[in-house]
Amino acid sequence: MLDVAANDEAQRHDDIEAVARLRDREAFGRLFRFYAPRVKAYLRRIGAGDDVAEDLAQEVMASVWHRAAQFDRSKASLSTWVYTIARNKRIDSLRREKRPEHEPFDPDADSAEAPRGDRIVEAEKVRAEVQRAIGELPREQAELLRIFYFDEKTHSVIADELGLPLGTVKSRLRLALSKLRVTLGGLAE
Amino acid sequence: MTDSPALDDLLLAHAAGKLDEPVALLVATHLALNRPSRQRYQRYEAVGGMLLEELEPCEMDASALTATLARVERGPNVNGAIGAARTVHGGRPRRWPAPLCHYVPDSLDELRWQGFGGAAEAEVLPEHHGYRTRLIRVRAGRAVPAHTHEGEELTLVLEGSFRDASGHYRRGDIEIADASIDHQPVADPGQDCICLAVTNAPLRLTGPIGRLLNPFVRI
CATH class of the missing domain: 1.10.10.10 (Winged helix-like DNA-binding domain superfamily/Winged helix DNA-binding domain)
Structure with a gap:
């Protein structure tokens, strides 16, 4: 059971890489079938109506496509990355606020970076x-x-x-x- | 303060997207300056990712994938998150970390300062849901006049350092003070101390909205 989940995760990492490098629509389709219904469920829970949740979930997935090259598996898992995109979309669209995002700025941010x-x-x-x-x-x-x-x-x-x-x-x-x-x-x- | 349940509440709430913009700005700027908090915050975002994976899926329209690929053809949408920052400005490193550099100019002269004693303050954001968001500058070795708060106050040190009865605060540290604290922060000698301060108004405290962890957490 755990192994299957780990394999799925590995497959999704391959898929996002294929989207980033080859603009692979089949790989994107697989990611879409997994994430879009979950992102929609997330937005529904927050209180969006079905139409709004559908529309925003599609927008989140379009962002996944556009920003695929920015995904860095050394920083977070793919699900975490998708979650942050969905969360920010929710703040932007449903709450109409900006979401201030940090970037490491302290002197040891780069030098202490592991391989x-x-x-x-x-x-x-x-x-x-x-x-x-x-x-x-x-x-x-x-x-x-x-x-x-x-x-x-x-x-x-x-x-x-x-x-x-x-x-x-x-x-x-x-x-x-x-x-x-x-x-x-x-x-x- | 770099290691406390109150700070942790803020990190967790930021990861869950529950903070209003002024508090989110302060917490995100703290994250830019503090590596241990970044590591903890990373785990809280990972909790969000894991919970997302485990959500009961909600069926999409039959044509959703086709519609999304058509959307993709139209090019990227401007997104609401701000932070993708230039760290270099005119060849120099920026004075403030992202995301604060999107809110505050490098030169303090461009802000409208109002003085009180050895200290001065300037508004960073217009009042928002009862929050006041200000930059506070205390001259090296000088004190802020003693004061209490009507609401709570979060203070993030950006430059220099200060001390008050509750402790010593350096660049990147957050002081969390509530209405019961009567404090008189004193800047350490040698350098002016510049802080970002977010205060919530009494309205926020007595409003109908219940609160859970920390008064700054949106619930």
């Missing part, structure tokens, strides 16, 4: 770590994490929908986030 091969290994490690961290969360905490990332709802609306007191929602989410922090960053609470 590319090492960074790819590191990026894959991050992916595995994150997958494990999410997998280890109890079901109801994982659901709240999805709500935090994917919903624009206020927490009192979420509490109503889940039929839970507001305080419970807040403390559960805080617990989920701090667990995630500890697993991911080793940051003590």
Whole structure:
């Protein structure tokens, strides 16, 4: 099961490279079939109607095509990269705000950079770590994490929908986030 | 402050796209200057990627792929994210990191400064959802007059360094101060201290919107 997932991920990395270098439409089609319905689901969850979500999902996928050459697997997994494009599209289109993006600026940003091969290994490690961290969360905490990332709802609306007191929602989410922090960053609470 | 749950909340909320633009600007500029935060932030974005993968897919139109390829033919759309920055400006390195360089000119003379004591402030963004976004300049060795806040204040050090009762802050550090803190920041001698400060107004605090982690987090 895990191996299959890893193979899919490897296939998608090959596909995005083929889109970047060869403008390969078949490879893009495979990426489209995987990502477009998920990006649409993301936008639907945020509150976009079906037409708007469909339109924006197509726009996100068009950005994936145009920016394919900028994807750098030594920095993030493909899903992470697509997520950031979808998130920024949401802020831009649905919230009508700008999204300030950082670029490393500190003196050690370049000099401390590890060789590319090492960074790819590191990026894959991050992916595995994150997958494990999410997998280890109890079901109801994982659901709240999805709500935090994917919903624009206020927490009192979420509490109503889940039929839970507001305080419970807040403390559960805080617990989920701090667990995630500890697993991911080793940051003590 | 470079390692605290409050800072972590901000990184997480930025990765989830929940911060309003003024706070996002401050956090993104912090990320440009702070490598450990960048590494942590990378993981929070990876959480978003993993959750996206696991979402129950939502069916696209039958013609969606064809329509998207037709869109592609029409060329790229201007996208809303800003940050792709020139790091060199007129042959010189830029004074401010991206994304701040898109908001603040290299030369401080181009801003409208209002003085108070050894310090002066200039607006960076017009008031936005109750947020005030300012550059603050404190002369080397001088103090900002003692003050409390009506709301919370995030202060990011851009140049120089300062000290107050809560600690010592250097380039790239964020101080997170709430209304209960009565502080008098003092710039270290030798260099003027320049900070980006984002304050939220009382309106934001008492509004109907519930809040969860940090008052700056959009929920």
